[in-house]
Amino acid sequence: MIKNFNNIYKGKRVLVTGHTGFKGSWLSIWLRELGAEVIGYSLNPYTEKDNFVLSGLSEKIIDIRGDIRDREKLREVFSKYKPEIVFHLAAQPLVRLSYDIPVETYEVNVMGTINIMEEIRKTSEIKVGILITTDKCYENKEQIWGYRENEPMGGYDPYSSSKGACEIAINSWRRSFFNPKDYKNHGKSIASVRAGNVIGGGDWAKDRIIPDCVRALEAGKEIEIRMPKAIRPWEHVLEPLSGYLLLGQKMLENPGEYCEGYNFGPTLDAIVPVWDVASLMTKYYGEGSLKDCSSSDAPHEANLLLLDITKSRFELGWKPTLTIENSIELTAEWYKRYENEDVYKLCLEQIEKFSNYGDK
Numbered sequence: 001m002i003k004n005f006n007n008i009y010k011g012k013r014v015l016v017t018g019h020t021g022f023k024g025s026w027l028s029i030w031l032r033e034l035g036a037e038v039i040g041y042s043l044n045p046y047t048e049k050d051n052f053v054l055s056g057l058s059e060k061i062i063d064i065r066g067d068i069r070d071r072e073k074l075r076e077v078f079s080k081y082k083p084e085i086v087f088h089l090a091a092q093p094l095v096r097l098s099y100d101i102p103v104e105t106y107e108v109n110v111m112g113t114i115n116i117m118e119e120i121r122k123t124s125e126i127k128v129g130i131l132i133t134t135d136k137c138y139e140n141k142e143q144i145w146g147y148r149e150n151e152p153m154g155g156y157d158p159y160s161s162s163k164g165a166c167e168i169a170i171n172s173w174r175r176s177f178f179n180p181k182d183y184k185n186h187g188k189s190i191a192s193v194r195a196g197n198v199i200g201g202g203d204w205a206k207d208r209i210i211p212d213c214v215r216a217l218e219a220g221k222e223i224e225i226r227m228p229k230a231i232r233p234w235e236h237v238l239e240p241l242s243g244y245l246l247l248g249q250k251m252l253e254n255p256g257e258y259c260e261g262y263n264f265g266p267t268l269d270a271i272v273p274v275w276d277v278a279s280l281m282t283k284y285y286g287e288g289s290l291k292d293c294s295s296s297d298a299p300h301e302a303n304l305l306l307l308d309i310t311k312s313r314f315e316l317g318w319k320p321t322l323t324i325e326n327s328i329e330l331t332a333e334w335y336k337r338y339e340n341e342d343v344y345k346l347c348l349e350q351i352e353k354f355s356n357y358g359d360k
Contacts, residue, residue, distance in 0.1 A: 002033055003355040005249040010035035015083035017068060018090035020045040022203040025052035026237050028061055029347050039081045041066055042090055051202020054343035068112035074119050082125040088116045089132045096207045098159035109162040117173045128251045129190045130244055135307050136160035137167045146308030149261040167192055180259045189251040192261045195240035196233030196307055201334020209274055213281045214335050217288045224293040228275035231304045235266035236327035238354040243318045250316060265307030270324040284332035321357045
């Protein structure tokens with residue numbers, strides 16, 4: 001049985017920005033199965049093999065293409081559909097690409113988020129807004145313990161720093177316009193959420209280890225690893241999404257509370273080097289070999305970044321349910337099956353399998 005979050009989303013109008021993306025497509029599928037009326041607002045999908053395309057989501061939800069920098073179009077969408085809940089995932093999500101397009105990265109990530117918050121502010125029907133940023137929003141000191149939600153925001157590269165700036169903007173809007181102390185006047189709950197390195201089926205983005213692995217495996221080539229020793233908090237896409245949905249449930253049930261930032265990271269066993277993740281991928285895919293292609297001339301990326309999830313455990317009752325092996329096994333399974341099966345049904349099967357892990 002698929003985890004249903006007290007049936008809180010049934011019949012609700014839910015806007016998902018970035019619904020054509022990797023995380024957004026999985027969230028849209030889960031919300032649809034929970035009985036929500038899903039409205040998606042996003043740019044076109046990255047490739048014809050994306051989860052969004054193969055699952056046929058455009059025919060199953062309200063599918064709107066648009067840029068979050070387009071304030072006029074956003075205003076039209078919010079005015080027409082009057083969503084009750086907003087999950088904001090649309091972003092420029094890649095570290096290495098942010099070195100090539102730093103201004104666009106800031107425009108999309110910072111001003112795009114501000115545009116969404118302004119529409120939330122002006123749309124009376126909206127009760128809950130959950131704004132997705134990243135674990136890279138923290139000022140990373142490469143420390144061996146996880147970052148807590150109250151630690152300083154920052155970021156070395158344009159992507160990470162843009163997400164730190166997002167968090168500062170979200171906090172400002174929350175204090176200025178959505179202050180929990182004034183909930184009776186504005187009627188809105190706003191939270192930000194941060195996840196680790198998310199993996200799963202249907203991701204084909206550049207410079208991500210799982211898509212890189214699959215492209216090499218399908219081409220019969222060695223998997224080239226850029227940063228073999230970099231340590232990341234790996235988690236299956238359904239882990240943080242379950243946290244976002246649980247947080248949304250809590251905010252709807254107790255709207256004056258939970259208006260804060262939350263980390264949704266993995267178990268300690270899933271904080272491992274990139275090389276280990278690629279090795280596990282070849283194990284569960286059933287073939288493949290690795291090649292170390294690290295370079296001293298590569299653009300800066302963090303070597304170590306961890307999240308502390310104590311707050312989410314105690315305040316929300318959320319905890320990760322999959323081991324690193326569980327996560328990669330589910331991921332490899334999707335990529336082994338997507339070409340020959342109904343991808344929407346495959347996603348539902350994996351959501352149900354994930355929900356059953358959580359019940360153990």
